[in-house]
Amino acid sequence: MPPTIGVFDSGFGGLTVLRALIDRLPQARFAFLGDTARLPYGSKSRRTIARYAAQSAQFLVREQGAEFLVIACNTAIALALDAIQDAVPVPVLGVIQPGAEAARAASQTGDVLVIATEATVHSHAYLAACQALGLRAIEKACPLLVPLVEEGWTNHPVTAEVIEIYLNELRSEAAQRGFNPDTLVLGCTHYPLLRSLFQQAVRPGARVIDSAESAAQAAVKLVNGRTAAPPAGSSAETQVHCFATDSVEKFERLGSRFLGRPTGNVELVDLGG
Amino acid sequence: MPPTIGVFDSGFGGLTVLRALIDRLPQARFAFLGDTARLPYGSKSRRTIARYAAQSAQFLVREQGAEFLVIACNTAIALALDAIQDAVPVPVLGVIQPGAEAARAASQTGDVLVIATEATVHSHAYLAACQALGLRAIEKACPLLVPLVEEGWTNHPVTAEVIEIYLNELRSEAAQRGFNPDTLVLGCTHYPLLRSLFQQAVRPGARVIDSAESAAQAAVKLVNGRTAAPPAGSSAETQVHCFATDSVEKFERLGSRFLGRPTGNVELVDLGG
Numbered sequence: 001m002p003p004t005i006g007v008f009d010s011g012f013g014g015l016t017v018l019r020a021l022i023d024r025l026p027q028a029r030f031a032f033l034g035d036t037a038r039l040p041y042g043s044k045s046r047r048t049i050a051r052y053a054a055q056s057a058q059f060l061v062r063e064q065g066a067e068f069l070v071i072a073c074n075t076a077i078a079l080a081l082d083a084i085q086d087a088v089p090v091p092v093l094g095v096i097q098p099g100a101e102a103a104r105a106a107s108q109t110g111d112v113l114v115i116a117t118e119a120t121v122h123s124h125a126y127l128a129a130c131q132a133l134g135l136r137a138i139e140k141a142c143p144l145l146v147p148l149v150e151e152g153w154t155n156h157p158v159t160a161e162v163i164e165i166y167l168n169e170l171r172s173e174a175a176q177r178g179f180n181p182d183t184l185v186l187g188c189t190h191y192p193l194l195r196s197l198f199q200q201a202v203r204p205g206a207r208v209i210d211s212a213e214s215a216a217q218a219a220v221k222l223v224n225g226r227t228a229a230p231p232a233g234s235s236a237e238t239q240v241h242c243f244a245t246d247s248v249e250k251f252e253r254l255g256s257r258f259l260g261r262p263t264g265n266v267e268l269v270d271l272g273g
Numbered sequence: 274m275p276p277t278i279g280v281f282d283s284g285f286g287g288l289t290v291l292r293a294l295i296d297r298l299p300q301a302r303f304a305f306l307g308d309t310a311r312l313p314y315g316s317k318s319r320r321t322i323a324r325y326a327a328q329s330a331q332f333l334v335r336e337q338g339a340e341f342l343v344i345a346c347n348t349a350i351a352l353a354l355d356a357i358q359d360a361v362p363v364p365v366l367g368v369i370q371p372g373a374e375a376a377r378a379a380s381q382t383g384d385v386l387v388i389a390t391e392a393t394v395h396s397h398a399y400l401a402a403c404q405a406l407g408l409r410a411i412e413k414a415c416p417l418l419v420p421l422v423e424e425g426w427t428n429h430p431v432t433a434e435v436i437e438i439y440l441n442e443l444r445s446e447a448a449q450r451g452f453n454p455d456t457l458v459l460g461c462t463h464y465p466l467l468r469s470l471f472q473q474a475v476r477p478g479a480r481v482i483d484s485a486e487s488a489a490q491a492a493v494k495l496v497n498g499r500t501a502a503p504p505a506g507s508s509a510e511t512q513v514h515c516f517a518t519d520s521v522e523k524f525e526r527l528g529s530r531f532l533g534r535p536t537g538n539v540e541l542v543d544l545g546g
Contacts, residue, residue: 037317044310147420158438161431 002239003227004029005219006066006090008056010039012244012251013146013189014072015258017095020192020216021070022238025223029239031064035271037246041075042119049076050083055271061088064241067227069093070219072189072212074116078123091222098218099185099211100129106207107135107183113170114139116187117146126187138174138181142166142188149190150254159194163201185209193258242266275512276500277302278492279339281329283312285517285524286419286462287345288531290368293465293489294343295511298496302512304337308544310519314348315392322349323356328544334361337514341499342366343492345462345485347389351396364495371491372458372484373402379480380408380456386443387412389460390419399460411447411454415439415461422463423527432467436474458482466530515539 005028007018012034022030035041035056041049053076060066069092071077071084077094085092103112114126118141130137145166148159167184174181184202186192192212199208241264244251248266255263278301280291285307294303308314308329314322326349333339342365344350344357350367358365376385387399391414403410418439421432440457447454457475459465465485472481514537517524521539528536 143424144417144420147417151416158431158434161434165431 002027002029003067003223004031004065005223006030006057006060006064006069007032007072008035008053008060008069008076009033009072009189010035010041010052010075011073012036012255012258015255015263016189016192016212017070017072017215018240019258019260020210020212021219022240024216024220026238028223030241031060031066032240032242033060033269034242034244034251036244036251037271040119041073042117042122046079050080052076052271053080054083054087057084057088057092059243059269059271061090064243066090068219068223070215071095072215074120074125074188075123078120078125091226093215093219093222095189095211095215096125096129096187098214099187099209100126100133100135101218102209102211102214103130103137103183103185104133104135106209107181109180109182110134111136111174111179111181112183112185113137113174113181114185114187115142115145115166115170115191117141118143120187126185136179138170138177138179139187140166140170140173145194146188146190149193152257154193154257155197160197160201163194163197167201181206183207183209185211187211190258240264243269245269245271275300275302276340276496277304277338278496279303279330279333279337279342280305280345281308281326281333281342281349282306282345282462283308283314283325283348284346285309285528285531288528288536289462289465289485290343290345290488291513292531292533293485294492295513297489297493299511301496303514304333304339305513305515306333306542307515307517307524309517309524310544313392314346315390315395319352323353325349325544326353327356327360330357330361330365332516332542332544334363337516339363341492341496343488344368345488347393347398347461348396351393351398364499366488366492366495368462368484368488369398369402369460371487372460372482373399373406373408374491375482375484375487376403376410376456376458377406377408379482380454382453382455383407384409384447384452384454385456385458386410386447386454387458387460388415388418388439388443388464390414391416393460399458409452411443411450411452412460413439413443413446418467419461419463422466425530427466427530428470433470433474436467436470440474454479456480456482458484460484463531513537516542518542518544
């Protein structure tokens with residue numbers, strides 16, 4: 001039996017993590033839950049987020065049989081990773097720790113820049129993870145990037161201009177504080193859709209770390225260490241089931257862009273208040 | 274006694290309506306409630322929105338003594354105006370009907386363009402209000418404008434470029450459908466902060482209708498028709514009290530831009546789940 005992997009986000013941005021997982025574990029079964037009825041998590045209290053995230057994790061484990069959980073929601077990791085781990089008896093992986101580890105492996109100067117949503121920056125979860133690995137980090141909230149991605153302007157001159165403005169502000173702050181950054185961490189699951197624009201915007205030689213990719217790599221290690229190798233020659237199509245807690249229309253419409261393939265029918269689930 | 278006017282929004286965008294009201298009724302007392310813990314309303318069901326809006330209206334009337342209510346939240350008006358009117362025994366005004374009436378007064382061709390958030394456009398509340406007045410209308414969701422305003426880029430070249438792109442798309446659609454629009458309705462309480470950019474972006478002679486201004490004008494008529502004139506020579510400072518249901522920090526930080534003066538201390542209130 002191929003392993004079942006549960007992936008959870010408050011919205012559908014986490015489909016970029018699912019996409020990176022499918023590329024690496026094509027024979028696994030995947031269940032993705034977007035808690036769209038209760039987003040955004042970023043503006044809610046720690047207790048409420050912990051309750052929502054624990055319910056979501058339990059749905060994926062108890063009802064969908066997930067043997068591994070990947071939490072693709074930065075806010076849930078920053079505020080409720082412990083609560084999720086307490087709620088389910090399976091290994092739980094986030095996107096922040098793998099992103100920080102990839103930054104440490106990539107950076108030669110030890111100075112990194114992290115861009116993310118306002119809520120993630122406010123939590124300083126990336127800063128803490130980077131510092132724990134001996135890196136210096138500067139975080140910056142880039143609130144226009146999620147709406148630009150959702151508008152579909154992923155390869156648009158306006159988006160390139162906005163990225164240039166944000167990166168210039170970051171570089172000014174880095175210069176003022178005597179940092180010499182050589183690595184940029186994309187700390188939001190929407191940002192992988194802007195990867196080529198970021199690649200063009202950073203200085204020559206600088207590395208762009210996609211925390212969705214980093215999380216998928218970490219998940220592959222974990223899964224391969226705990227399950228038998230798939231039977232040779234197995235070529236069945238990857239099984240992907242997507243669930244959402246509110247209107248599936250936007251999810252299906254935008255989700256395919258994030259997933260790089262159709263989401264299929266998204267099933268509505270009720271996790272209660 | 275000066276009249277007490279309650280103003281309600283799911284967030285703080287409605288402070289542009291409060292600002293327009295203060296300009297016109299400097300001797301009134303104002304209580305503003307932003308239901309920030311439960312925003313955005315746009316993604317929630319009609320029943321839930323009706324419950325939230327009715328609770329908010331009751332807070333303003335019962336606990337703050339509001340004798341008139343101005344609903345500065347397009348979603349609440351579109352989906353729950355009846356529920357609000359049933360919940361409180363005072364006159365209730367929205368922003369949509371006054372905006373449509375101002376458009377009818379301004380337009381010579383009878384064709385108008387309406388820009389708003391995705392949720393408002395999806396409700397087609399402006400379309401219905403315009404059609405009921407004999408106007409033809411084309412609505413367009415402009416999801417990037419609220420984040421641009423909240424980022425503070427209200428007089429920024431990127432914002433001017435985004436407005437140009439949105440208006441060009443609207444003009445193409447108008448041309449295809451044989452419309453000859455001469456009036457643009459700003460159907461979101463964030464957009465008055467972009468008024469000068471819109472004024473530059475529309476064709477010469479075209480009119481820009483700010484529905485916050487229109488709502489304030491309608492409210493003045495209503496209030497003056499029902500209360501005695503203020504005592505001559507009274508020049509006390511306008512009394513404004515702002516309330517929010519979640520973290521007041523962002524409200525105070527951004528609110529002053531919308532209000533055109535400091536919000537003062539914003540008081541946290543609990544309306545229940």
